[in-house]
Amino acid sequence: MNQQELQALRAMIVAHKRWDTLFGVIGILALMLGLMTFAALFADMAINGLGRISVDFLTSFPSRRAANAGILSAWVGSVLVMLVTAFAAVPLGVAAGVYLEEYAPKNWITDIIEINVSNLAGVPSIIYGLLALGLFVYTFGLGQSILTAGLTLALLILPVVIVATREAIRSIPQIIREGAYACGATTWQVVSDHIVPYSSAGILTGVIIGMARAIGETAPIITVGALTFIAFLPTMPFTGELPAGPFDWLFAPFTVMPIQMFNWTSRPEAAFLSNAAAAGFILVLMTLAMNGLAIWLRYRLRKNIKW
Amino acid sequence: MNAMTDRYETLLPLKAEARNLSFYYGNFQALKNINMPIYEKKVTSLIGPSGCGKSTYLRCFNRMHDLYPGNRYEGAIDFHPDHTDLLSKKVDPIEVRMRISMVFQKPNPFPKSIYENVAYGLRVRGENARSVIDDKVEAALRGAALWGEVKDRLKELGANLSGGQQQRLCIARALATDPELMLFDEPTSALDPIATASIEELITELKERVTILIVTHNMQQAARISDYTAYMYIGEMVEFGVTDQIFIKPKRKETEDYITGRFG
Numbered sequence A: 001m002n003q004q005e006l007q008a009l010r011a012m013i014v015a016h017k018r019w020d021t022l023f024g025v026i027g028i029l030a031l032m033l034g035l036m037t038f039a040a041l042f043a044d045m046a047i048n049g050l051g052r053i054s055v056d057f058l059t060s061f062p063s064r065r066a067a068n069a070g071i072l073s074a075w076v077g078s079v080l081v082m083l084v085t086a087f088a089a090v091p092l093g094v095a096a097g098v099y100l101e102e103y104a105p106k107n108w109i110t111d112i113i114e115i116n117v118s119n120l121a122g123v124p125s126i127i128y129g130l131l132a133l134g135l136f137v138y139t140f141g142l143g144q145s146i147l148t149a150g151l152t153l154a155l156l157i158l159p160v161v162i163v164a165t166r167e168a169i170r171s172i173p174q175i176i177r178e179g180a181y182a183c184g185a186t187t188w189q190v191v192s193d194h195i196v197p198y199s200s201a202g203i204l205t206g207v208i209i210g211m212a213r214a215i216g217e218t219a220p221i222i223t224v225g226a227l228t229f230i231a232f233l234p235t236m237p238f239t240g241e242l243p244a245g246p247f248d249w250l251f252a253p254f255t256v257m258p259i260q261m262f263n264w265t266s267r268p269e270a271a272f273l274s275n276a277a278a279a280g281f282i283l284v285l286m287t288l289a290m291n292g293l294a295i296w297l298r299y300r301l302r303k304n305i306k307w
Numbered sequence B: 001m002n003a004m005t006d007r008y009e010t011l012l013p014l015k016a017e018a019r020n021l022s023f024y025y026g027n028f029q030a031l032k033n034i035n036m037p038i039y040e041k042k043v044t045s046l047i048g049p050s051g052c053g054k055s056t057y058l059r060c061f062n063r064m065h066d067l068y069p070g071n072r073y074e075g076a077i078d079f080h081p082d083h084t085d086l087l088s089k090k091v092d093p094i095e096v097r098m099r100i101s102m103v104f105q106k107p108n109p110f111p112k113s114i115y116e117n118v119a120y121g122l123r124v125r126g127e128n129a130r131s132v133i134d135d136k137v138e139a140a141l142r143g144a145a146l147w148g149e150v151k152d153r154l155k156e157l158g159a160n161l162s163g164g165q166q167q168r169l170c171i172a173r174a175l176a177t178d179p180e181l182m183l184f185d186e187p188t189s190a191l192d193p194i195a196t197a198s199i200e201e202l203i204t205e206l207k208e209r210v211t212i213l214i215v216t217h218n219m220q221q222a223a224r225i226s227d228y229t230a231y232m233y234i235g236e237m238v239e240f241g242v243t244d245q246i247f248i249k250p251k252r253k254e255t256e257d258y259i260t261g262r263f264g
């Protein structure tokens, strides 16, 4: 290559590299736009709400007077609803994901199921609320209860759990599966001894991300009849009287954090807006904590998985 | 056919015999009417150019192809002494895999402890007694010449071992359940010469206890470790015979071309 060609080559590389720089700048800008918006909202909420956050705020029921109002019933409601959601969505979602990956024959029926699972993830959440109102509240007679709300949100995050389960399962190398089958394992043994344990990190991450979304959902919860003003706690778990027994709390009326916020923001007094900001701040912290937990769990579980 | 005459010349006890075995991946016929004996407590190696069907043939013996849709066997593999047809639809592939174990090309330890890796075959068989499992795990690890290196770290992950150790761990796993036949699919192709030598030595020792069928790309390896050798080409069994005979004076021109081509 002579000097002239070499010069031309270098000039071309420089010209091409300009695109790298340009895209880098655009990428950072796009990222900043998203992050800054969130940071601004969060800061605004913190400024408005921090003054209200105290132990009293967490341990008081809502009140007509903004200064006395707290979020006790709301956060307890959110936690209990999430509990039901997790207990319903995890077994169903994991079972569905495992079935689709390890058992189902690959044919057009499973293709249709697969497409529909992905589609379900895009259905507006209020539709789930309507479905649950008809199914859980009226047909099954579960009432406007924690159980109904938990099951509704479980349906909502089911596609997320299924997809996460499938992705996690797919990342297990085929040679590991073959190794297990070659030892004489049945499909069930392969699933329970290998597939589920090795994909648990991915599954858990999916579950928690789904829950982090569910905890902020308002529309479907209102549809199934959450109350906006609740000044009592559900019966403590395992203390309920027979015949409903220790699970009385499942059938208690309830409210959740986003609904409490919504209720406060719709009041005219400015003091209630501070309450809403404070509750929002705590809700965001709850979500961030859940995501943090997901990251930590993934790290912990992956440490022992090497192919 | 040559394969048949050899068999009757040697009169050794058979462990298995492929009869008119054909295999199809969907519409593609990967094995064509293979007839071949496998002698008990001997090492039989399968050689042939890439893509000729060695792995496909090997994986018929533990019905690995049943895991994927669209695969089809024809013919039979007669398994001695009970004359079970391994390929029969009436024979459960799980039963076949309980009697015939396999070591893969790439070491594939489970992401579990060394101990649990070796114990897995026993657990699958419902063995729960700690003392029984302890003993068998130790025996298998000794059999795989790995005990000395891992006896103090049985709780560690199998994946923390070196490549050669991992492959010996997989051999221990395949050995722990006292298989009647062991299948090896190019077990040393991912290993360095020293690890390869130790695996070869191991295979030679193992044939005291178990029949071995091994696929290899390395003809020196086939010559070193096997008693019988089969040369395959595009899905057909071209020649089967005593290893020395195959390497020194093959009966078929194709075999000779392949062997000399590689050697010289």
Ligand SMILES: Nc1ncnc2c1ncn2[C@@H]1O[C@H](COP(=O)(O)OP(=O)(O)OP(=O)(O)O)[C@@H](O)[C@H]1O
Pocket (backbone or CB within 6 Å): B025, B028, B030, B048, B049, B050, B051, B052, B053, B054, B055, B056, B057, B217
């Ligand atoms: N899952 C599959 N579906 C369709 N065709 C396949 C499949 N696996 C292998 N084949 C084809 O079957 C033939 C035999 O493949 P096989 O893997 O048995 O060869 P091999 O002798 O083991 O080769 P190598 O030495 O490279 O491992 C090849 O033509 C290959 O392309």
Ligand SMILES: [Mg+2]
Pocket (backbone or CB within 6 Å): B054, B055, B056, B185, B215
């Ligand atoms: Mg192969």
